[in-house]
Amino acid sequence: MDALVIGAGPAGLMAAEALAAPGRRVVVAEAMPTPARKFLMAGKSGLNLTKDEPPEAFARRFGSGSGALSAAQGFSDRWRTQRPAGGYLREEEPAFGPAEVMSWARGLGIELFTGSTGRVFPVGMKASPLLRAWLARLREWGVELRTRWRWIGDGFRFETPEGLRIVQPRVTVLALGGASWPRLGSDAAWVPWLQEAGVRVAPFRPANMGFRVAWSAQMARHFGAAVKGTALQAAGLASRGEWIIGRHGIEGGGIYEISAALRDGAAGLVDLAPDLDHAALATRFAKPRGKLSLGNWLRRVLDDPVKVALLLEWGRPLPDDPAGWAALAKALPLRHNGPMGIETAISSAGGVTWDSVTEGQELRAMPDVFVAGEMLDWEAPTGGYLLTACMGSGLHAGRAAAARLAASAQG
Structure with missing residues (x-):
């Protein structure tokens, strides 16, 4: 066997390609x-392939996991120097960014279309036709x-x-996922095996997750409601996306956009x-409020x-003048009781540290x-960033592994 890829998600399939x-x-x-399976699950409500924006703007949305940097704190510089999501900004190989996806x-x-926010979807919205075509080409x-x-x-x-079964490939690409959605295969069972081989692995944490909220009884009537027409911010990150009020807290695309900052302690x-x-x-x-109850008066103002x-x-405590009400609104x-568990998170932060791999994403402790x-x-946040980067990193690792095979054949 020339090459083995372990994991048939987007990163693994791109490495195989x-x-x-x-x-x-x-x-x-x-x-x-x-x-x-995770790819198909993500596409159930519409497969967001990428975000149609310039590469530099795209790169600024990435964070370094357990490293100290965040997307709002200059992570684009780290991207250019350590290439954490593959290499579509690398000078020595073809690009793989939004346009290439x-x-x-x-x-x-x-067929694709680009929404008003720049998000790119298949015309049919689903992931399954794309996956079928991809697998057919690989076969x-x-x-x-x-x-x-x-x-x-x-x-x-x-x-x-x-x-x-025991196999002995000449090169191997590991694309086993992180620690989110374990029921779909990403269970991080590989961590102790790599650690025993001398690979450093940063602890996994939830990413693109919801947050627990201890709601008062008055909120029960709104469980399941979508929150529309708001803007969220935390640590310089901003979101205009919708989010959901759930029995146990808040979640949804609007929350995921700022979830890394909230998780790391920033006020929302x-x-x-x-x-x-x-x-x-x-x-x-x-x-004037007149004889209206507080709730009815506020509904007239906020509609x-x-x-x-x-x-x-x-x-609370609630203001008592128009300027105060406006400032509060x-x-x-955004009051919460911490992130929801990693098992329900869309993705995870943490994993193999960047000092454990070469520029080609080869494990220093495990040659080939x-x-x-x-x-x-x-x-990375959802909205096309996460998927594009997974595919880009798989392509980059696959290219590096292919180059190793070609070099050994010549030698």
């Missing part, structure tokens, strides 16, 4: 019964997919439906009227019962073994 070549035997081993998908026959290129092959460490030993603020300035909002709050509920829940404290995707210590 980079490794595929005439006469080269490439095998992808996947523990689950079917490939790319779109070109790649169209090359599989998938055509000679890549072999083996499902229900679970890596159990100790070299490359696998539990399979046919019993124990909610602007309940982002399209009005303070003066205009104060004018609204200056309207949204969910926003009113949040204002009363998180805004423009900067309502490369790593990709969420196994590495980086994080």
Whole structure:
């Protein structure tokens, strides 16, 4: 066997694509019964492939996982120096950023459209047609997919439906995912095996997750409600996306955009009227209340019962003048009791540290073994960033592994 890829998610499949070549035997081993389960789950409500924006702006949205930097604190510099998500900014190889992702998908026959926020989706919205086309092309290129092959460490030993199997590839790409959504295959079982080999692994933490909130009884009527038309901010990060009030807390795209900052201790603020300035909002709050109850009066001002509920829940002690009400509505404290568990997070931060790999994402402690995707210590928000970076890191690791094969063949 020339090349082994362990993990059939986007990073692993992209590595296999980079490794595929005439006469080269490439095998992808996947523990689950079917490939790319997390990818398919993410696409259930619409597969957001990437974000159509310039590479420099795109790179600024990435954080370094357990490292001290965040997307709002100059992480684009770290991206350029340590290349944590693959290398689409690398000078020595072809780019793989938003434009390249779109070109790649169209090359599989998938029509795309770009939404008003720059997010890019397949016209059909679903992940399954793209995955089917991708797998068909890999088969055509000679890549072999083996499902229900679970890596159990100790070299490359696998539990399979046919019993124990041991393989000895010339190069290997590990694309086993992080520690989120373990029921879909990303269970971080690989951590002790790499640590025993001398690889440093930063502890995993939830990323793109919701936050627990101990709601008062009055909030029960709003469980399941979508919060629309707000702006969230924390530590310089901002979001205008929708989010959801759940029985146990808050979650959704709008929250995920600022979740890393909230998780790391930054205060969050909610602007309940982002399209009005303070003066205009104060004018609204200056309207006489008359005999209206507080709740009914606030509903007339904000025209949204969910926003009113949040204002009363998180805004106490309440102000007593129009300017104070406007200031509170423009900067309502987002009160929470910490992040939800990693098992329900969209992704994870932490993983193989950058000093444990070479520029080609080869493990320093394990020659000829490369790593990709969420196994590495980086994080990114949803909205196309996470998926693009997973694919980019898989492509980069696959290219590096392919270069190793080519060099050994010449030597």
